[in-house]
Amino acid sequence: MTSPKGKIMLVGIGPGSHDHMTQRARAAIAEADVVVGYVTYIKLVADLLEGKEVVRKGMTEELDRAVHALASAREGKKVALISSGDAGVYGMAGPTYEVLFQAGWTPESDVQVEVVPGASAINACAALVGAPLTHDFCSISLSDLLTPWPVIARRLDAVAASDFVVALYNPKSGRRTQQIVQAQALFLRHRKPDTPVAVVKSAYRRRERIEFTTLDKMSDCDIGMLTTVLIGNSHTFVQHGLMVTPRGYANKYDLDDGGSTRAGERAGRSLSTGLLGWMENLRADHAEGISIAALAQQHKLPADYIEAVLNAPVEVEEAVASTEESEA
Amino acid sequence: MTSPKGKIMLVGIGPGSHDHMTQRARAAIAEADVVVGYVTYIKLVADLLEGKEVVRKGMTEELDRAVHALASAREGKKVALISSGDAGVYGMAGPTYEVLFQAGWTPESDVQVEVVPGASAINACAALVGAPLTHDFCSISLSDLLTPWPVIARRLDAVAASDFVVALYNPKSGRRTQQIVQAQALFLRHRKPDTPVAVVKSAYRRRERIEFTTLDKMSDCDIGMLTTVLIGNSHTFVQHGLMVTPRGYANKYDLDDGGSTRAGERAGRSLSTGLLGWMENLRADHAEGISIAALAQQHKLPADYIEAVLNAPVEVEEAVASTEESEA
Numbered sequence: 001m002t003s004p005k006g007k008i009m010l011v012g013i014g015p016g017s018h019d020h021m022t023q024r025a026r027a028a029i030a031e032a033d034v035v036v037g038y039v040t041y042i043k044l045v046a047d048l049l050e051g052k053e054v055v056r057k058g059m060t061e062e063l064d065r066a067v068h069a070l071a072s073a074r075e076g077k078k079v080a081l082i083s084s085g086d087a088g089v090y091g092m093a094g095p096t097y098e099v100l101f102q103a104g105w106t107p108e109s110d111v112q113v114e115v116v117p118g119a120s121a122i123n124a125c126a127a128l129v130g131a132p133l134t135h136d137f138c139s140i141s142l143s144d145l146l147t148p149w150p151v152i153a154r155r156l157d158a159v160a161a162s163d164f165v166v167a168l169y170n171p172k173s174g175r176r177t178q179q180i181v182q183a184q185a186l187f188l189r190h191r192k193p194d195t196p197v198a199v200v201k202s203a204y205r206r207r208e209r210i211e212f213t214t215l216d217k218m219s220d221c222d223i224g225m226l227t228t229v230l231i232g233n234s235h236t237f238v239q240h241g242l243m244v245t246p247r248g249y250a251n252k253y254d255l256d257d258g259g260s261t262r263a264g265e266r267a268g269r270s271l272s273t274g275l276l277g278w279m280e281n282l283r284a285d286h287a288e289g290i291s292i293a294a295l296a297q298q299h300k301l302p303a304d305y306i307e308a309v310l311n312a313p314v315e316v317e318e319a320v321a322s323t324e325e326s327e328a
Numbered sequence: 329m330t331s332p333k334g335k336i337m338l339v340g341i342g343p344g345s346h347d348h349m350t351q352r353a354r355a356a357i358a359e360a361d362v363v364v365g366y367v368t369y370i371k372l373v374a375d376l377l378e379g380k381e382v383v384r385k386g387m388t389e390e391l392d393r394a395v396h397a398l399a400s401a402r403e404g405k406k407v408a409l410i411s412s413g414d415a416g417v418y419g420m421a422g423p424t425y426e427v428l429f430q431a432g433w434t435p436e437s438d439v440q441v442e443v444v445p446g447a448s449a450i451n452a453c454a455a456l457v458g459a460p461l462t463h464d465f466c467s468i469s470l471s472d473l474l475t476p477w478p479v480i481a482r483r484l485d486a487v488a489a490s491d492f493v494v495a496l497y498n499p500k501s502g503r504r505t506q507q508i509v510q511a512q513a514l515f516l517r518h519r520k521p522d523t524p525v526a527v528v529k530s531a532y533r534r535r536e537r538i539e540f541t542t543l544d545k546m547s548d549c550d551i552g553m554l555t556t557v558l559i560g561n562s563h564t565f566v567q568h569g570l571m572v573t574p575r576g577y578a579n580k581y582d583l584d585d586g587g588s589t590r591a592g593e594r595a596g597r598s599l600s601t602g603l604l605g606w607m608e609n610l611r612a613d614h615a616e617g618i619s620i621a622a623l624a625q626q627h628k629l630p631a632d633y634i635e636a637v638l639n640a641p642v643e644v645e646e647a648v649a650s651t652e653e654s655e656a
Contacts, residue, residue, distance in 0.1 A: 010459075012451070019352040020445060022342065026351075060596045063577060063587055086447065086461075088454040090575070094462025097572045102583055106568050115455035117348060119414065119445040123340070126416040127443035131338075133414075134422025135475070136483055138466040138492065144602030146576030147463070150627045151491070155464055157630060158490035162483045164466065179603055186633065240434050244425045247418070248474030249391060255430055259391055268388045274472030275507055299478045302485060305514065 006073030006111045009080045010096055012087040012118025015204040016044045020124065025116050032080035034072045036065050041084050044205070053077075065092065066099035073111040086120040090141055090169055122167040125200040125228045128210060130242030132198065132230050136164050142179040143170035149179075156183050160190040165236065165245055168229040180229070184219045187231065191215055196232040198243050199223060212238055279309055286310055334401030334439045337408045338424055340415040340446025343532040344372045348452065353444050360408035362400045364393050369412050372533070381405075393420065394427035401439040414448040418469055418497055450495040453528035453556045456538060458570030460526065460558050464492050470507040471498035477507075484511050488518040493564065493573055496557040508557070509547045515559065519543055524560040526571050527551060540566055607637055614638055 009028040014020040029035060029048050036055040037045075053072075057065045069079045083091030093115050105111060126133045138159045144152060159166055166187075171180045187195070193216035201209040201224065213221055215231065223229065236245040249255060251273075252265045264272045271277065285295060292310070296303040337356040342348040357363060357376050364383040381400075385393045397407045411419030421443050433439060454461045466487045472480060487494050494515075499508045515523070521544035529537040529552065541549055543559065551557065564573040577583060579601075580593045592600045599605065610623060620638070624631040 012447070014350065015445070019355070020350045022348045022350050022447065023354075024347040027347070062575075063581070063583075086451040086454075088451060088459050088461045089465075090462065093455070093459035094572060094575045095577060097459050097570060098574060098577065098583070101567055101572075107570070115459065117343070117447040117451040117455040119340070119350065119447055120451060123414045123416060123445040123448060123451075126414075127421070127445040131416050131421035131425050131443065133416045134418065136466070136468045136480075137417075138464070138487070140464045144598045145596070146579055146599065148579070148599055148601035149603040149606040150601070150629060152464075153633070154628055155490045155492060157633070158486040159466070159492075162486035163479070164483060164487075176598065176603070182603060182637075185636065189630070189633070239429055242425060242435070244422060244429075246426060247390075247422045249423060249426065251474055251476070253391070255391075255426070268473070270472045270504065271474065271476055273476035273478070275477040275504070275510060278477040300482055301478060302517070305481070305485070305517070308513065309510075 006076045007078045007114065008069050008073050008096065008100075008111060009078070009114045009116060010087040010091070010093045011080050011082045011116045012085055012089075012091060012120070013041065013045060013082050014085065014118045015121065015124035016084060016202070017204040018045075020119055020204055022116065022118055025118055028114070028116050029080050029082070031078055033077040034069075034079045035082060036069050036072075036079060037082035038065075038084075041082050044084070045082065062092065062095045063099060066096040069096065070100060070103060070105070070111065083118075084121070085124070086118045087115055088117065089120045089122075089139065121169065121203065121228045122230075124203040125167070125198070125230060128200060128203055128208070129198040129212075129230065130238075130244045132165055132196075132232055132236060132243045132245050134245045134247045135233060135235070137167065138164045139167045139169060141169040142172070142183060143176065144179065149182075152179075153182065153186060156186040157189070160187040163233045165233045166231045168231070170225065171227055171229050172223045173225050180223060181219045184215065187215055191231075191234065195234070196236050196238045196243055198230040199227060200230065201227045203228070212241070212243065279312070279314075282306070282309060283314075332404035334404045335406045336397050336401050336424065336428075336439060336441045337406070338415040338419070338421045338441070338443045339408050339410045340413055340417075340419060340444055340448070341369065341373060341410050342413065342446045343449065343452035344412060344530070345532040346373075348447055348532055350444065350446055353446055356442070356444050357408050357410070359406055361405040362397075362407045363410060364397050364400075364407060365410035366393075366412075369410050372412070373410065390420065390423045391427060394424040397424065398428060398431060398433070398439065411446075412449070413452070414446045415443055416445065417448045417450075417467065449497065449531065449556045450558075452531040453495070453526070453558060456528060456531055456536070457526040457540075457558065458566075458572045460493055460524075460560055460564060460571045460573050462573045462575045463561060463563070465495065466492045467495045467497060469497040470500070470511060471504065472507065477510075480507075481510065481514060484514040485517070488515040491561045493561045494559045496559070498553065499555055499557050500551045501553050508551060512543065512547045515543055519559075519562065523562070524564050524566045524571055526558040527555060528558065529555045531556070540569070540571065607640070607642075610634065610637060611642075 034053040039056040087093045195215040199211040199221045296306045362381040367384040415421045523543040525546045527539040527549045624634045
């Protein structure tokens with residue numbers, strides 16, 4: 001007789017309201033014999049738990065949750081381990097795989113594992129404030145409970161300097177009050193004091209609260225463990241109560257003039273300052289006598305990278321392989 | 329007689345399969361009179377479109393889609409403008425607000441706007457490969473059609489150096505073949521050649537394909553416009569065909585020893601190398617005669633930041649405000 005095969009489903013329930021949960025997340029909870037989660041997240045899905053074994057754990061008990069899930073799954077049960085947002089973003093997917101590997105689990109074993117993706121806090125908060133993530137962005141947790149501060153500080157410094165939109169997770173807690181102040185100081189070394197910032201608490205939950213501020217006032221806001229802080233890039237603006245990061249259409253199109261392309265630009269093609277055009281300009285500037293060091297400074301890129309680009313064979317724009325692969 | 333109020337719903341449909349669409353996304357499409365989108369995304373929701381006006385647009389026509397949506401909404405229609413993944417992540421939310429503002433729209437006008445968040449490609453791809461996003465991550469588009477290459481290169485360099493997990497969107501197209509080679513070169517300046525990389529095509533769609541590789545071989549993979557590339561950080565590993573980034577429990581807990589805390593660490597508290605502990609060590613090292621320049625080099629942080637930290641008043645760990653606010 002073979003024992004029934006158990007299953008661990010790592011379920012991202014989205015921001016909190018059922019509307020923003022995926023169908024698979026809902027089905028996974030329905031399918032589960034056991035639901036394990038942080039007590040606050042269990043409350044968010046309370047009406048889906050009738051008849052199930054429910055295991056409520058504290059915030060410091062991530063590894064316990066994974067150990068419990070594995071034990072239940074080895075008994076042949078189906079276990080939903082729930083995370084808010086996406087199970088993979090600072091959620092239970094990581095610690096659970098760590099615990100499983102530690103316990104000698106393999107994908108061929110008697111316990112099946114499925115990660116169910118969801119809309120993360122960054123997506124939910126962005127949707128509520130406008131369209132702040134329309135360009136390159138980063139997510140950084142300010143919690144130093146598992147990560148040394150210099151690692152966090154280096155990341156803050158790097159992304160502030162290179163103009164990412166940045167989401168700060170776990171920005172502050174009862175005990176951790178200075179991390180957000182430090183983050184602000186690191187950002188102010190590179191970004192303007194009036195850089196737009198959105199402070200979003202409990203997105204799509206009962207106590208939802210949105211506050212717009214600026215980088216220089218960020219750390220004075222009401223920020224806690226249920227808050228996500230979104231810091232705009234140098235182009236992000238707030239208009240009519242909406243925070244928007246332009247995608248860059250204005251680099252190519254004259255938006256005031258019915259959308260015609262700017263001089264030197266072509267629709268569906270790289271910008272004149274795109275990779276190949278930029279390389280061409282770089283070679284021309286260098287041929288005219290501008291030094292590698294000066295070019296590195298001008299483009300804010302490492303000198304050895306500039307040198308490698310100058311030494312690379314000259315590329316020409318390749319033909320399109322298929323029509324499916326053309327772009328914006 | 330007042331005209332009916334129109335509505336634009338910016339809908340993130342998730343990776344592509346209906347299972348991973350949120351209930352609100354599905355309801356928004358059901359509610360819509362008109363559905364506007366890139367032809368490939370329209371196909372993904374074809375079975376939800378019966379009886380609706382469907383407007384299929386090409387990939388270069390984002391602004392057209394927004395203009396069309398606004399015109400229909402001003403006629404009192406409900407319009408769903410669909411994006412794959414999350415509408416806010418390189419999706420239609422940004423360009424639509426830009427077009428709306430340009431047209432003099434305000435939130436008080438006759439057209440209501442709602443952004444419906446969804447699981448982005450990064451969340452979907454991560455779920456399929458394991459748990460690569462469990463620590464700080466970035467999303468960078470390699471498309472230089474709207475963004476100058478030096479901006480993209482600076483971001484690649486910054487996040488490679490500061491050890492983020494990185495997702496590359498739009499890594500390659502028929503015409504753009506060298507951006508991924510350049511990204512690889514920039515990463516190899518900071519990261520080991522054997523850094524794990526996952527190349528995910530068409531996540532949760534019919535032609536889904538997952539390939540694991542390493543940074544030094546990344547640009548040799550089959551990569552196209554429907555591919556997302558995930559580059560691990562210095563701790564990311566691949567085991568049993570799963571890519572996992574540890575959250576950092578091993579910094580605090582002895583995982584081989586039933587999870588007891590390591591010497592000098594306390595559960596639920598900042599690491600001994602967390603902000604306050606690190607500041608204390610920094611002051612002690614400086615008092616012992618280690619220069620600011622040497623400390624800056626040791627911690628890979630700017631000297632003026634180290635100096636500011638040394639000059640800051642000494643903080644002590646504050647009392648917890650409420651039990652809800654304790655952490656991992």
